[in-house]
Amino acid sequence: MQETREQQVQNRFLHFLQEFRTINPSTGQSFYYYHEEARIMRDNDRTTLNLDFTSCYSD
Incomplete structure (x- = not known):
């Protein structure tokens, strides 16, 4: 199965x-x-991934 871009970055x-990691x-x-x-x-509501070493994007 092809990983999504988000999964690749997260992995x-x-x-x-x-x-x-912490809890609100x-x-x-x-x-x-x-x-x-x-x-x-x-983490739970994966809306946006903001990391300086990637592009910022939403699902």
Whole structure:
């Protein structure tokens, strides 16, 4: 099965992103924090992937 672009990026940086995984206490939703720019990638509701080393796009 062909991976989507989002899956490829997520897999490539999974080990990095897991180091910054945390839970939003108000919603219980998990977030990934990209530490240098403090940008947020939503885990549960995969709307936008914002990482400096990729293009920004939405599903």
